[in-house]
Each structure stands twice: as C-alpha cells, then as structure tokens.
Amino acid sequence: MAKIRLGFLASGRGSNLQAVIDQIQQGLLDAEITCVISDVENAGALVRARDENIPAFTISGGAAKTKTEPDIERRIVECLEEHQVELVCLAGYMRIVKEALLKAFPLRIINIHPALLPSFPGLNVQKKAMNYGVKFSGCTVHFVDEGTDTGPIIIQAAVPVKDDDTEETLSIRILNEEHRIYSEAIRLIANKKIHIQGRRVLTS
Amino acid sequence: MAKIRLGFLASGRGSNLQAVIDQIQQGLLDAEITCVISDVENAGALVRARDENIPAFTISGGAAKTKTEPDIERRIVECLEEHQVELVCLAGYMRIVKEALLKAFPLRIINIHPALLPSFPGLNVQKKAMNYGVKFSGCTVHFVDEGTDTGPIIIQAAVPVKDDDTEETLSIRILNEEHRIYSEAIRLIANKKIHIQGRRVLTS
Numbered sequence: 001m002a003k004i005r006l007g008f009l010a011s012g013r014g015s016n017l018q019a020v021i022d023q024i025q026q027g028l029l030d031a032e033i034t035c036v037i038s039d040v041e042n043a044g045a046l047v048r049a050r051d052e053n054i055p056a057f058t059i060s061g062g063a064a065k066t067k068t069e070p071d072i073e074r075r076i077v078e079c080l081e082e083h084q085v086e087l088v089c090l091a092g093y094m095r096i097v098k099e100a101l102l103k104a105f106p107l108r109i110i111n112i113h114p115a116l117l118p119s120f121p122g123l124n125v126q127k128k129a130m131n132y133g134v135k136f137s138g139c140t141v142h143f144v145d146e147g148t149d150t151g152p153i154i155i156q157a158a159v160p161v162k163d164d165d166t167e168e169t170l171s172i173r174i175l176n177e178e179h180r181i182y183s184e185a186i187r188l189i190a191n192k193k194i195h196i197q198g199r200r201v202l203t204s
Numbered sequence: 205m206a207k208i209r210l211g212f213l214a215s216g217r218g219s220n221l222q223a224v225i226d227q228i229q230q231g232l233l234d235a236e237i238t239c240v241i242s243d244v245e246n247a248g249a250l251v252r253a254r255d256e257n258i259p260a261f262t263i264s265g266g267a268a269k270t271k272t273e274p275d276i277e278r279r280i281v282e283c284l285e286e287h288q289v290e291l292v293c294l295a296g297y298m299r300i301v302k303e304a305l306l307k308a309f310p311l312r313i314i315n316i317h318p319a320l321l322p323s324f325p326g327l328n329v330q331k332k333a334m335n336y337g338v339k340f341s342g343c344t345v346h347f348v349d350e351g352t353d354t355g356p357i358i359i360q361a362a363v364p365v366k367d368d369d370t371e372e373t374l375s376i377r378i379l380n381e382e383h384r385i386y387s388e389a390i391r392l393i394a395n396k397k398i399h400i401q402g403r404r405v406l407t408s
Contacts, residue, residue: 116340119323133404135360136320138340156339158362163406200337202367 004190007085008036009076012092014045016112019179020089020186021052029183031190034083037076039068039095055083061095073100080105087189090144091182094123097144107196109144110189112182114174116140116156121149126171129161137161137170139178141185143201152199154185208394211289212240213280216296218249220316223383224293224390225256233387235394238287241280243272243299259287265299277304284309291393294348295386298327301348311400313348314393316386318378320344320360325353330375333365341365341374343382345389347405356403358389 008017017036023029036049039061049056059076062069068076077100080088090097090111097109115125116138122128129137138158145151157177161170188194193203212221221240227233240253243265253260263280266273272280281304284292294301294315301313319329320342326332333341342362349355361381365374392398397407 116320116323116338118336118338119320131402131404132322133357133402134320134322135344135357136340136342136362140339153337153339158340198335198337200335 003030003032004186005034005084005086006031006089006186007034007080007083007087008045008049008089008091009093010036010038010045010091011040011043011094012045014043014048014091015175016091016178016182017045017089018048020091020183021048021054023183029187029190031186034085035079037079039093045091066094067096067098070098070100073098077101077104087186089182089186096148099146102144102146107143110141110154110185111144111149111151112178112185113140113142113149114171114178116158117142117149117153126174127167130165130167130170135161137174139174139181141181152196152201154188154194154201155181157181207234207236208390209288209290210235210237210293210390211284211287211291212237212249212253212293212295213297214240214242214249214295215244215247215298216249218247218252218295219379220295220382220386221249221293222252224295224387225252225258227387233391233394235390238289239283241283243297249295270298271300271302274302274304277302281305281308291390293386293390300352303350306348306350311347314345314358314389315348315353315355316382316389317344317346317353318375318382320362321346321353321357330378331371334369334371334374339365341378343378343385345385356400356405358392358398358405359385361385 010017024031033054035055037057037059038046041058046056062072088105088109117140120128136158140156141154143151159173194201214221228235237258239259241261241263242250245262250260266276292309292313321344324332340362344360345358347355363377398405
C-alpha cells in the first residue's frame, strides 16, 4: 500500500506537525509529509519542515486575519495539488478554511482543536474552559467543514482540569493528548478504517 | 456536625434519588433526605421515598410543561422550608427552576445533567450526543442558576461513546457515573469543602 501523502497548513510553532514527523520516523505511521504551508513567514512549523527537508512554503493569507481571500486560497490548493496531497492536515492554522479548499479536498481536510467539541469552538479555548469551570477538557480531531470547528469528529481525548491548573498547565496536558490522537486519526484514515454515518465517524 | 438536610425534586423514576438513599444507608454520606417533591403523581421517585418513609409530596406543576407558575413554585419553597431543607437536589426534575426557588435557596440548588456541559444542555441529550458524534460524553453536577444547565460546575465524569453504542447503552454508562458523582457532590457541599471563584467551583 502506498504511503498516504499529507500536506500541512500551520500558523505557529508546529508542535503537532513535529509529533506526526516523529511518528513517521519511528515507523509508527505509514505516511509522507509532502509539503508544509504557512501564512506566517518563519513560523516554527516551516523551520521544522526545512530541518526535515520537507518542502516548506509561505503563502501570505492577505489582509483579513482569520480567513483567506479566495484567490490566495486557490494558490494554496495549487500548491497542495502540485505535491499530490491526499489529506490536508491543519495544525494550529489560524484561518478559517473556505470554499476553494473545501471543494478541492472534500472530507480530506482534518483539524485538531484543543477542546472537547462541541464545547469551546474558536480561539483561546483552554482559557475559556478554565474560566467556565469545566472539570474535563481535552482535544478533538475532526473533518473540516464550512463551520468553525463543527465538522464530524474522528477522535477525542479527555483530560481532567485540576483546581490548581493554569491556562498553561492545562494547555500542556491537552497538547500531550493532541500529539497522540492526531497521528492516530491520520493512521485510521490512511488505513481506510473509518466511515461516516450521518455525522458520526465510525471505525470499521 | 449535624447531617445536611436534603430536599429532592424529581419527575421520573428517581434512580439518582435511590443512589443517594443507598449511599446514606451504607454510611458513606452523612445526610438526611427530609422530603421528596414531584410534579408527577405516582412518579417512581415518590414511590421510592415512601418505601423509605421519607415524606413525599405531589405538587402539580401547572399548565406549562417545562416551567412552574410562580404561585406553585412558592408552594414548593414552603414545603422545602417546612422540612428545613438546606440543599435542594434536582434529580430528573423536568421543569426549569425560576425566581421563587432561586431566591429562597441561593447557591443551594444543585442538578445532575447527563452530558459534559457546556456541551448538550437541555433535553434528550444522550441522543443529541450520539447524533453529534462525540467520542466522549458524561455527566455534570452543577449549581442551578436562571439559565438552562448553565450554573457553576461542581463535578463532572467523562465516559467514552463507542461505535456500537445506542442511546440506551450510552445512557446506562452515563447513569452509572451519575450515581457516583451526585453523592460525591453532596458530600463536598455537606463537608463545606468547596468555594466558588468566578464561576469555577474549587475544592479546598
């Protein structure tokens, strides 16, 4: 079976990208990262990619901060298609994916979100979870649709929120689980182990 | 230390009431249930109460199905006060608590909800969780405020949602945790172990 070809979109330091790189190098995930694209010049994710000789590109997202203009998104699609990407992995990508990407990669874009969706979609969610006072939070890998963190859920992990937690300690606890479940979700998709019923993602 | 005096409001079979009765009888919870009130004649909760010689009352909730008219709610308050209730426990009580009760028992009304709030407030939430496709659900004990399932969270428990779950099997898995955490929340309050910071409920 050919390795699944992954393309990453990331805006930040890229720790989830690194976790997937590590899993591949350890022989635990049969995948190839064919390109990493960032809207942020010199983002950590790009540095990590270049360190691993993975083609890395900056495609500036345009004026708006949380979405991408259609012509720019089409350039992203072109880049992904040039690298024959089969599965697009968002990893700390801070812009909402719009029509051009969604149409080019239907049910082939996944995202990892640091909360137990549908609780706490959007930004700064570890802080929101702390302030709300939940006793469990976690992380979610889901297919990307036109909403914000609303697509069908592939895997979740739950972690306790402790009385003495700060936003930082909770974020670290969640991040450890993110690193585990993102590769697990990619593995399930690569091995064609999942199917969708309604909006439930089932493992066969 | 005197036993904390509990009053239950329930509309259904009263399995959470029974779990608290069991904990008290096993010497695991230092509390006394002084009355059980239901808006539904012959509700299972009333039958269980009478079996244990706990004063049990039907106070019909009035025309609306999901809320209680103010004069009726005042009758409930009177009944609770007559029985010197210190903590009001909602257990499958299908009406929204309004001003008369909230004012009479500020931060002294708790509820148990079969989902990991703030996900899935309201009714039929096990089914909603199944249909949404979450991989974890659970239950929440929270203080009751003027919203629907929005008050500060005392305890939560998380349970996995499995691929072969039905609404029924998931409900049973959640119910087992409900029976555990409701008594635990009452124990924390009885022992004055909690304090509220913002909307976070912390255990001291």
